[in-house]
Structures are given as C-alpha cells and as structure tokens.
Amino acid sequence: MKFPLLTRPVRAAAPLVGGAVAVALLITGCGSGGDSSGGAQQPAGLTPATGLKDPATPVTITYAGAAYAADDIKPVLAAFHQEHPNITVDYQAVPFDQFNSVLSTRLSRKDATLDVYDVDMPRTDAYQARGWLTDLSKAFPDLAGQVDKASLDAATSDGKLVTMPYQTSSQLLYYNKALLKKAGVAFPSAKPGDRLTWEAVTADAKKTQQAGATYGLVFDQVNRYYQLQPLAESLGGGPGAGGDKNLTPALQTGGWEKSMDWYGSLFKDKISPRGVPVAQTPDLFASGQVAFFPGGPWWGPKFAANAKLDFGVTAYPYFEGGKAVTPTGGWSLGLNPASKKAVASEIFMKFMGLDKGGFAQYMPSLAVPPSNTAGTASFYDEKIFKDPRMAGAVDLTKYELAHTATLRARTTGYVEFEDTLSKTFDDISNGASAKSALSSATSTINQAWAKYR
Template structure:
C-alpha cells in the first residue's frame, strides 16, 4: 500500500527539492534584515459574506485537485456566493509559478499555499498580505509552533492549516531476533541515538537488512533536529539568520554520526525518499524514523508487527523533533472583494469547526487547528494496537520538542544547498569537509540579502 499523492506532495514540501532559484532571485527585495519589510498589503479587518457571486483562485502544492475537492465542496455549501477555483501546481514548479502570477494582473492568484519555512522569504518579496487585524485571536485556535511560523517581523502573514511531528517505528520481530528489548512510547523514556545505533548494529547482525533508516533520508526537515540535539543550532545566526552556522562542533558531531550509518551499512545508499517507507513495510528495517502519516500504510501490512517510540536525542543533548507544514497566503494585490472572499476561505481552512482536515478521508498530518488536531488523534489508524501510546507521544512532541526549520529570507537557497550536502555525506564525503563547502556556498548565496 502506497501513500496517497497528497502525503507525497506534502513530504516534498517539507523537504524542498531543487527549486527554481532564478525566479526567487529575480523577485528578491532587499531583504537585508531577513525581516518582512516588503509586506505591502493588508487583508480586511472584518469579513462579510458576499452578496454577488465571486471567484477566487487558489494555487496549491499540498494536495491534488481530487483530494482537496471535499474541502472545497464543504466551503461552497457554507459560502454559496464564493467559488474557489483550485489549481494544483507541482512543488518543484511552485515558486516560479508564484513569482510569475503574484506579479500578474491577467493571470493572478488570490490565495496560495506557503511552506512554513519559506514564510519570511515570501514576505520579504512582497508576496504576503498582513493578516494581523483579520485574525487577531489566532493564538487561541492554532498550536504555538504553527503560529510562530506564520509570523514575520511581528506580523501575521499566513493562515496555518497543518503541522507535523515525527516518531520512531521499530520492527518487533527483528528486535526480538537480536535479543533487543523494545523501546517505550513514553516521551520520558526517549532513547539516545548512540543506544539506537548499537541496537541497530545488533539487529543487522541478526538478520535485518538495515538497522536504522530515516524517512526523508537527505532532507533538512528531518535532519535539522540532529544538529539541534547536538547543540549545533538551526544552521544560521546573526542578523536575519544570514550568517552560515553549519561548521560548529554540533553540526560536525551530528553529521559525522549520520554519515557513519551509511558507511557501516545500517542505512542504504541510493534509495530515494519516496522508497524508504516501503523498506520498513516489507520488514527489512529494524528502526525507521518517520512521520505518523505512514500509519495507514504500515497498519495495512498485516504481517508487520511494529511499535512506536520517541524520536531519539544525542547522549547529553536536548530532545528536538521535526515540525512544520503548510499555511495559506493572501496576494496583497487582490482586490478588496477578492481579498474578503479569500480570507473567508482561509478562515474556513484554518479555523472554522476545526478547519479543513475534518473533510479529508485519508490520514495525513495533524492540523494546526487545536480542535481539528483533537479529531485527528481519534483516527481509527491510531487505535491499532501496534500504535499503542502514539497519541500521547505526538501531543507531547508538538508541545515540548518541536523544532522549526531555520527562519530566514535565505531559506530556499539554504535548503537546496543542504540537501546536496547531505547527499555528499551519505555517499562518503567527510562531514567536516562537506559542511565547510556548504558554509562557503551559503555565504555566497546569501550575500545578496546582506546588501
């Protein structure tokens, strides 16, 4: 059983493959402080139901048209004068599409998906309207991490609608064969990466094809928490987080360790991100670090006896887990009428009755909306005995250990460079050498923002 396309597309957003950087460079404002000085539009302070039919265009990369349709149907039923025209855009093309159509008067879009770590970058380019007065009480409706990611320079500039966390799955049969005691799902029983590595070696020696595999094997979304746990920080510092910080002792420790997983054969080289869950589903992996969105697939494998545990931390380091997802942005050039209608849709997606997720049939990621998240945790998937303890674990991680990706106007370049750096480390390049090269590349890529 494979994940549905919406999950796959969301994963791509969470990790960021190589992007159309030329479009970003062409649209860049000064952005010198890494703030949101280019925010040049404000959404309506109060929203009213339209009296005449109006159509707003929504460009999205999180879901395809079929998957989002139940949400649109529900919205149209409650707001019969508004038609939301959804246009699905492949994630790899998304930024170039936004660059072209947010500056167009003929082919403009009104509301669009925003991958959370790109919020500051989009704001600095003048692509996001100020929503602060439109949604003044968002703090009571969404989780704190999502709200922080939706804010730039003290202004609310997006409507968050989904977040995420990670857990560690383990194969009970492979651990039993190696004489390893299964870990607990309790957050306070979190294992160390050093302990998991030792056990992964035992499991491999006892017959597991791989000892430890990361879901997003070369993606910053899942790997930044390794550096954070080793006290290396998010990868940038200084004004606007535009000074590279990927060569310190924490980063070197985290990624020397990560490289050793591949050198020792505990993790596979040459496997694409999209294929890692199938390795665990096929019973080939002792420990698999990934998102709860794979639950449907794993529960569907009747012969797969698994359990869940917290995302580990380095010995002596802090617990840090991946988080983040999608928000909605409003085109600051939208007319007053379209801005009002688009904001009503944003409110529907992020706030009303728990938000968008109640209308989706497939398990994906936790909604940012607190009421919606409560419904998410009641999913039948999580009631499977193999998922014992996962709901309390996810709640705890989102509340206490979730770590936002580097917040900077230079995030797009950062993610692209770091993905290539992680690939080099996976393929055998010494971590110190690879990170030094990344630091030099980042310094060059970010120079335009520091002018």
C-alpha cells in the same frame, strides 16, 4: 533589491501526486474560471475577519496546493462550498518537487489569477521579502490561542501576520517488531521518558542486520533539512544560522560536525542505503525491509495497510548527553497581493484555519496535526490511532508538540540555505567528510546571502 526565484522543494507533509496538466494550468494562469466579481471586493487586510461577508454573486478563487492531492482535499472543499455557495475554490494540485518553481513564475509576474497558495512555514520570511504575501494582521487580529504558538510564530514576519497556518507536524520512530525480535532486541517503550539515544538505535540497527534485516535505519526524508536539523540541535549545534536576521551560517560547530559524522557513518557502514529517493523510503519500511524508520504519523495508514507488518512506535531519539529535539512546522496559506478576489480568499482561509476547528474535521484520514488548537481533537480521534500497532502515538505527538518541537531556521535567505544543505547532506551520505562538506556549505551560503545583508 532583487531576489532570486525559488527552485528547490522543501519537505512535503504528506505524499502528493499531481500531473503536468496541473502545472501547466498554474504556470499559464488558466483554470481559475468563474465570475470575476470578486474584483470589486476590498483589498486583503482591510476587512476584519468578523465582518467578512460572502459575495452576492458567484466568485471562483484559485488555490495552488502541494500539501494534498486533489482527491484528498475534496471533502474539505465540498464542506466549504456547502457553507459558502457563492464561492468556488478551484484547487490545483502541483507535484511537490515542482511547486516552488511554479509559484515563482506566477507570483513574480504578479499574476492575479492565482489567489491563495500553500506556504511551507520556513519560507515565510523569504516570500515576505519578495513581496509575495499580503498582510493579514487586520483581517485576522486574534489568532493567539486559536492556533498553536509555533505555527503562529511561523506565520508572522516583520511583526505582521502574513499567512494563515492550518497544519503542523511531528515525528515518531517506527520499528519493525519482527526484525527486532529475531535479533533479540527488546521493543522500545512508547513513553517520552524512555526515549532511545541515536547511539542505542545504531547498535540495535546493526544487530537486526546481522539477523537478516536489509537495512537497520532509514530516515523518511533522507538528506532533507527538516528531518536532519534535530540531529545537530540535539548536540547543541543550533539550527545552522544565526547573527543579525539569521543571515550568518553557523554550521561549523561541534554539534553539526559530530551529528553529521554520525549521519555519514550510517551510509558508510551500510546501515542506511545510498541512492534511495525520498519518495521510496516509506516503501522500504512498509515492505518489512527496515528495522527503524524515523518518520511522521502520516505514514501510519500506509504501514497499517499491510496486515502482515507488525510494527510499533516510540519517541524520536536524541544523542547521548544531548537534548530531545523533534522536527515541526507544516503548511500555511498565503494570499497573493495581486489577487482581485481578496475577501473571498480570506473567507476560505478562515474556513481552513479557524472555523469550527479548521479543515481537519473534514479530512477522513488526516494523520497530520492541524495548527488550530480546537481542531486537534479531530486529529487525535483518527481511526489510525486506534490501530494497536500505533499505540502511544497520540501521547507521543502531544508531548513532542508541547515540549521538543523545534522550527527550522527563520531567515530571508532560507531558500539558498535549504538548497545548499540538501546538496551537503547528499554529499555526506555519499562519503564526503562532514567537516569539509559543512565548511564548503558555509562558503556557498555566505556568498548567496551577501545580497540580503
């Protein structure tokens, strides 16, 4: 069975910058450098993690990443190189919007110069079906209890561990205190039990605009499935896919249609702006133009950097009569089956995901929860959470990850599914009827998924 190349991005867990040079290096397979002595190592999955042994001679492994910019991950790599002096990690950051096409090119041609790469969690099944992931079950047989359950589930496909989870995510609702105060809107509580409804947020957002706010409500990842799935889930609409192996679209439900009607109304009523790309939505809140901003804790440092921005956080809202649902999922590491440096790669994967709590302890400003349960202490001790404007963020994040976090649909056809939904959300935000747009999406996805059934 032939699978299509991946060409559409998924959500980025943190802002990333990168250049054409990094993309060119990845596509051409250059830049891994170093001694190829790792080629004599055993194939991935045959050496128990407890028995992983550093190479006796220098080895360089290539790591393609989209979760972090090269400068951001430097402290992690420096710590790894200090502990494993014979293994050098050549990290090649790729702009997020180009990442999947770069991976497609390299992995489809079985390029052995790419060793380790970031895997956005909902794409695990799609990558596994294409033969792009190495079975890690024997290398890491005991992850249960070491990483959170949702991350472990996302790293498993066909009953096999095929990625090493290292980072997950959650969401908050940021609000601008100055704009709310000017409109006479009470500041919301940071307690999960006092969670606002989307209906209440909409009404308050309109009040802030009447009092001078440019926009009442702006979603961080506008028109993206990661951010919007919880809207339908809150109303009982499900993830949008079901049936055998989640290969039947399930978008024409009351939950999906009602939530998308509401979503479209935000733009029709000019509560949210049309045409603002994802990369610019945080800037609108950071500059004081937005009353309510649903987004991740990773934006805390950006917002806190503006000393004049008086903001607070509260729980991610839900629909009246529905249930509380929050986005989750993040990044794992995959091992290229064509890699000739499997053991050195597994040692690095173990360092990122497991050793001493994983990579989180080395990040000076993480603001994203690690998958490793021991590593969460480093996350919750971040400086940003001591800022009084972020009061309640730690308890909220802990609560959401334990009680409301919901993974995106797991399906071999995830690539086509997300691609279609991104276009569908864009159409709805630009005025298309939610019912007709979801009907069209259903037809498109059904056609695209025929090859998987």
